[in-house]
């Protein structure tokens with residue numbers, strides 16, 4: 518549903534640990550088509566950041582070009598934002614992240630933005646394990662330019678004009694696992710219950726957290742014969758499990774039956790508890806994740822939930838051994854370490 522915000526707010530709106538209400542996490546009124554899946558994803562990002570009590574000014578939203586890439590204007594209005602160039606979100610986000618590692622980064626993209634013009638950037642930002650939540654709002658078409666098939670459109674899928682797509686799709690989630698992504702999830706814009714904990718877990722994950730969200734385009738790709746319509750996605754969703762996100766230092770209250778649950782500890786002490794529906798699938802085993810995705814694809818199912826996680830691998834800053842703190846906090850001594858250091862560097866290069 519289009520995210521309309523009345524100016525009036527109930528005086529007793531719930532507050533989070535920082536004393537903020539949801540209002541502090543909202544953006545401007547959306548100009549997307551009423552019913553666009555992208556608006557629902559914006560609302561889940563608002564909810565996840567509110568629930569995690571994230572300081573809005575410590576969030577940076579970077580996007581490419583497309584209806585999906587417009588959404589950062591519609592959430593977290595008190596955060597930093599950069600609407601960059603088509604397909605170039607990852608490199609802009611990499612620059613920002615290297616300059617200041619102490620922020621939460623959201624990279625927002627579309628299937629056109631990522632799976633075609635931005636494919637090279639997608640591949641390399643995964644290799645580098647940039648600490649960022651990378652969300653693709655996947656509608657199988659180029660919404661902003663009036664609905665042409667994108668590279669994620671399924672073969673045989675029909676567009677609104679009746680055109681049948683003859684090409685094989687790019688499966689972004691499988692590709693991300695193949696490329697070594699350390700957090701890969703898939704969800705549906707219409708499943709807030711699943712998407713909110715997934716986004717919370719992605720924010721807490723140290724490294725690149727990729728979430729491919731089916732997000733129907735009601736104007737150009739919601740027709741019978743489309744495999745990215747609301748009806749089709751609802752009918753073909755298959756969850757790997759349900760996710761419970763347990764913030765740091767909060768007591769775990771529920772216990773799941775043995776053999777059907779698993780707990781994954783993240784770097785900061787938070788815990789993800791997964792109630793598994795697919796017994797043979799292990800989210801910490803890459804091969805098992807790949808198998809589960811291949812099997813789902815063979816049955817024309819869309820596998821949702823957390824598909825794969827690896828908490829062992831360091832992020833880009835760990836790999837490069839960068840200095841502590843943001844660039845703008847480095848003092849003169851760190852920036853200009855003196856003649857002796859310079860001579861040592863020069864000597865090491867001779």
Ligand SMILES: Cc1ncc(C[n+]2csc(CCOP(=O)(O)OP(=O)(O)O)c2C)c(N)n1
Pocket residue numbers: 582583584585586603626627628629630631654656658659660661662667734
């Ligand atoms: C370099 C460049 N090439 C092409 C375009 C035209 N263009 C704008 S948005 C877009 C695709 C958007 O599709 P997607 O990323 O799937 O986002 P959606 O609008 O569906 O959310 C294209 C091809 C552009 N803006 N810049």
Ligand code: SF4
Pocket residue numbers: 548549550552553554555584585656660661733734735736737
């Ligand atoms: S054209 Fe499609 S993707 Fe763009 S705002 Fe409208 S429904 Fe959403």
